[in-house]
Amino acid sequence: MRADFSQPQRQSSIGILVMFFYTLQQYARALWPMIVIWIFKFDEVNKLYFFLGMLTVFVSIGVVSYLKYLNFTFFLDSENEEFIITDGVFNKTKTAIQLRKIQQVNINQSFIQKLIGVYELDVDTAGSNKKEGAIKAISHELALELKSRLLENEELQRVVGTSETTLEETEQKLFEVAHPFIKISVLSLLKVGITSNYGKSIALLLIFFSTIFENLQNFGDESNVYKDKVGSYIDKNFVFQTILISILFLFGVVLVVNVVRIIFKYYDYKITRQKGSLLLSFGLLNTKSTIIKPEKVQITTVTRNYFQRKMGILELKIRQATSGEKEEQKSIIEIPGCSATERDSILKLLFHKIPEKGLMLQPNFRKLIFSVFLSIGLPLFGFIAVGYWLEPLIFEYIYLVPAYVVVIGLIQYFRFKNSRLFIHENFIIKQSGAWDISNDIIEPNKIQAITTSQLFWHKKLNIGSIILHTAGGNIAFQLGDYSVIKQKINLWLYEIETSDSNWM
């Protein structure tokens, strides 16, 4: 029996709980520094007021979520071919989504939803950046039914276009869905966690510690006492040792955090093939699922560092066409911990063949000089200028200068050495990076526009830069052989302009 969606209906009644937790989460996220202070100052607060306050907060959140539940309805208007969602407690909103504009319907499950046993249904349309329709609590059968009804339109068009699906094809499809062709094991995720994202993890840790530190400072008297004690403890002889130990400790924390983060995010990563698209699902607590349509893919990036090469893993990033720039970050799809053969099979699915590296371009050595000037010369000049004219005290840190010069110099040198542009008939591959070496792969027909740039004193040297703009981001290559670049641009323009190739 088919479920009836023609009448306005509410979510599953257990959805009140989901609403409750989501609202609670929102408040908690906004107020967490206050909560931390509360917990520390628990003894000083009047207990009665505290519990009364907590009770009011919980009751009001409960009432709000009940009202939210009552006022949220959705239904399918089959006459106008629209999917209509009404919501809001005080300000009511009515969202009407035309069925033919629906691009994608995702069924997701966050941790809370997993606990309660309901699913979330997101409707994605072509028109806008944000997700327009989201039903927060719906049973799995109902979600599947609604998904198929929402996408019926598209199916119809497809059936008209192609011949009817035979029994064999349906069986094939069922087989494809049931047997993911790539599964990423916990071991690979462990490897990824150990070898990647050092910068990101350190930044996260810094943000975390600085918020804690700020909140500690707000305590007032108690922390002052603490500081005095610590101050007398640390002898100058121990400073070096402490720094070394804390750096080691920090590195350990970074590693553990990174491994845990990666496993939480990507646990049970499965990739299935469906009608030529890739269906991904992953996540330990929040299960996410997305679809990659090969024709929408703009830039594919293969990243690998020294350790990862030794361990035989690599990371894939796929950028799809976006409607807005804000969305750009979100629409990057990461596939961590693939092996080389898995990479090849994914690339084959996306491009129908394995990308080849063709003619190689390398940047002129002036690029190295320029980046060294920018990253070492200018900061050093600034340092000396500040020390000389404004604040001589900073010369006490002069011992940091050689370390900075060596580290940044090495990074710039390797970045220069790895910088390459490969031009093949069907592919353009840009290689870059100092430690994590990435290869950005695009097809020439994905190019939206081309910018060339040449400094006037580089005319005689015949070197120049190129930026290839695609709907998923830009690819830039600096100071290559300008006559080769120009010749290739003419060829690409010819190819783009003579064919009606589909870039999306």
Added chain:
Amino acid sequence: MENFTNETINTRQLPIFEEVTFTNLHPKYIWVVLINLALFIGILILVPILVSMFKPELLSGRVWLIIGAVIPIFSVLLVAFSIIGFKKKGFAFREHDVLFRYGIIATNTIVIPYNRVQHVALHEGFISRYFSLAKIEIFTAGGSSSDIEIPGIDKEQAEKIKQLLMRKIQKQL
């Protein structure tokens, strides 16, 4: 399939984008640039003058000296660069794509094939309208860095260019 051919392209005979002759912006447009600059520099000078009249103690004499020296140098440089920038800007409409050249120290050329254009807009600024000039904006799906804005085109001509582009886009569909 019978008509399908796949002959080798002679890359030497391809049209060469770097040898296109560019059309300069309308000569009247330099006045628009200069008036805009005059307004900007006017504010830049007016603010310190007002401060020095009503609250001279806010900054020390040495800072006033630096401000007095920096603003004229900055203004002269700004005017010089704007004039050079105006002279360097140029555009060309080929059969299949549009080219725009700009840049003072570096010469940048951006090419957009017509079959990648998403939409075209005509923009008239407050001062430009007085000189009956308009700006053509050409958008692609590649984000703001790959859009072209050609200022200083005669309004009638701009309208014609827009019509031409619209025809080119619609023919692709």
